[in-house]
Amino acid sequence: MENSKTFSVNQRWKSEEAVSARTPDPAAHQHQDANQRPPGIEKEIYSKELEYGTGSSDQKFEESHTGGPAEGGRFKTWCRRYQMYIRTGKYLIIWLLFTGWWIAGLILRRKDLGWVVPFLVYLCITLRILFFYVPISIITRSMHWIWRNTARRFVPMIPEKYQTLAGAALVVAVILIGAFASPEAADNTRENRAVSLFGLAVLLGGLWITSKDRKRIVWRTVIVGMLVQFIMALFVLRTRVGYDIFNFIAMRATDLLAFAGKGTEFLTSGEVLKLPWFLITVVPAIIFFVSLVQLLYYINFIQWFIGKFAVFFFWSMRVSGAEAVVAAASPFIGQGESVMLIRPFINYLTMAEIHQVMCSGFATIAGSVFVAYVALGVNPQALISSCVMSIPASLAVSKMRYPEKEETLTAGRVIIPEDEGNKPL
Structure with a gap:
């Protein structure tokens, strides 16, 4: 009886040894795969293990008790699915906050801050948020169409050899009107402005000569x-x-x-x-x-x-x-x-x-x-x-x-x- 028990134990030990010989060592197999994997594949395998639950038992135990990457993965998936709505809601909240700030500024601080600067700040923020959803080409194309159908239509009517002269005459007229049409001050008389314009003409003439x-x-x-x-x-x-x-x-x-x-x-x-x-x-x-x-x-x-x-x-x-x-x-x-x-x-x-x-x-x-x-x-x-x-x-x-x-x-x-x-x- 003892010999039969010894034989069965030896046979079981040999069979387990044969099975272990046919089954590769997990650590060695993992080390070999790590050497053959392309760069960055470990992160991908780790993320897939977290997603499909193929990680180690200790890792699964920790996730089940701490609500770790499993819940984080669901949250990230939910965020990706509703990303557009989340972004829209965020921009809407920002716009509403600045709208309230602008209205409060108009009511409470209009006398000391005025309305121009707060309005320009509010306008810039509103346009920036708007252009996240509306292409800016809508405005640029409209401006280009206005420019093409106004200024570009009048310029060809002037002969090419007179276009530069006409532009210079327009600039001189604008400068003269702006310089002499505004009211005088104690230290800003029209005589002083005439001296300044003469100095500008002398400067331009000197640049042309040299x-x-x-x-x-x-x-x-x-x-x-x-x-x-x-x-x-x-x-x-x-x-x-x-x-x-x-x-x-x-x-x-x-x-x-x-x-x-x-x-x-x-x-x-x-x-x-x-x-x-x-x-x-x-x-x-x-x-x-x-x-x-x-x-x-x-x-x-x-x-x-x-x-x-x-x-x-x-x-x-x-x-x-x-x-x-x-x-x-x-x-x-x-x-x-x-x-x-x-x-x-x-x-x-x-x-x-x-x-x-x-x-x-x-x-x-x-x-x-x-x-x-x-x-x-x-x-x-x-x-x-x-x-x-x-x-x-x-x-x-x-x-x-x-x-x-x-x-x-x-x-x-x-x-x-x-x-x-x-x-x-």
């Missing part, structure tokens, strides 16, 4: 530049709406830069902040502004904003895309940083484009210099408005002094390369 090639001057760029500059000046200095808009921008910029003082006070003390030292009052604000610009670079806001801003000057003044980008960026981020936006094209810039890049940089002040002037007590509204008005003026002056004589690489397009190398730091 031009590199007077025959190649594109007068459309000069005419449009002078016209846009003067219209912007009238909008800021002679209208309440323009004054409120630029004053709002200046005040918000001042409030933003005041946070640098909070940081200085946090690191030192309130008594140190009261010291009239350049190192205490100006340098921290410059460091704060440069850091903020780098952050906006990282999230591609600077590239988006400047690209949209440059399209107008590219379309209206017929300059190359690189020139438009640098001219639009110079008042905000400075001369050196604006050139870095077109870093891949620097080696291919023509001499006229290089002249324009330098002219745009010297015509405006950078944001860090703006900080320094504001800290010294200069009116921030005058700084911002003059910098913006200098954009078309710098294009016009540069194209008179050094006209384009070569074929530009960025002609016909506005482009800001999306690479890490075009960032200033």
Whole structure:
């Protein structure tokens, strides 16, 4: 009997050994499969195990008691299924909140804040949410149709050789009417305005005389530049709406830069902040502004904003895309940083484009210099408005002094390369 029991045990042990020999080791099999799997397949297998319940028993036990990835998978599936409705609801809530803010501002703060700036902020937010669902081409096509059926119909009626002269006469008429029709002030008489206009004429005449090639001057760029500059000046200095808009921008910029003082006070003390030292009052604000610009670079806001801003000057003044980008960026981020936006094209810039890049940089002040002037007590509204008005003026002056004589690489397009190398730091 004992021999039979021993035989049965030995037979069972041998059979189990044979079965184990035929059955591969799970750890070794898993290691072998891991070596043969393509990269990234582990995450896919893990996600499928969670979805179909093929994970380990310990994992299933933990999920059943903690409500882990199983419930998370159902929640993610539900979110994907109703993603459009969730996004619509989120935008609707944001729009309703800003609508309430706008209505409350009109009722409670209209006397001190006015209605223009809150309305423009509310309008921008509303249009941005609307364009998530409605293509912006509806508006751009309508504007293009109006332009094509108004201005483009009248221009061909004028003989081609008189079109430039007619445009110049129109600009002169607008400048004269705007300069002499507005009421006088104690320090702003019509005699003073006449002296200023004479100085402008002398400046343009001097640029024409010293031009590199007077025959190649594109007068459309000069005419449009002078016209846009003067219209912007009238909008800021002679209208309440323009004054409120630029004053709002200046005040918000001042409030933003005041946070640098909070940081200085946090690191030192309130008594140190009261010291009239350049190192205490100006340098921290410059460091704060440069850091903020780098952050906006990282999230591609600077590239988006400047690209949209440059399209107008590219379309209206017929300059190359690189020139438009640098001219639009110079008042905000400075001369050196604006050139870095077109870093891949620097080696291919023509001499006229290089002249324009330098002219745009010297015509405006950078944001860090703006900080320094504001800290010294200069009116921030005058700084911002003059910098913006200098954009078309710098294009016009540069194209008179050094006209384009070569074929530009960025002609016909506005482009800001999306690479890490075009960032200033």
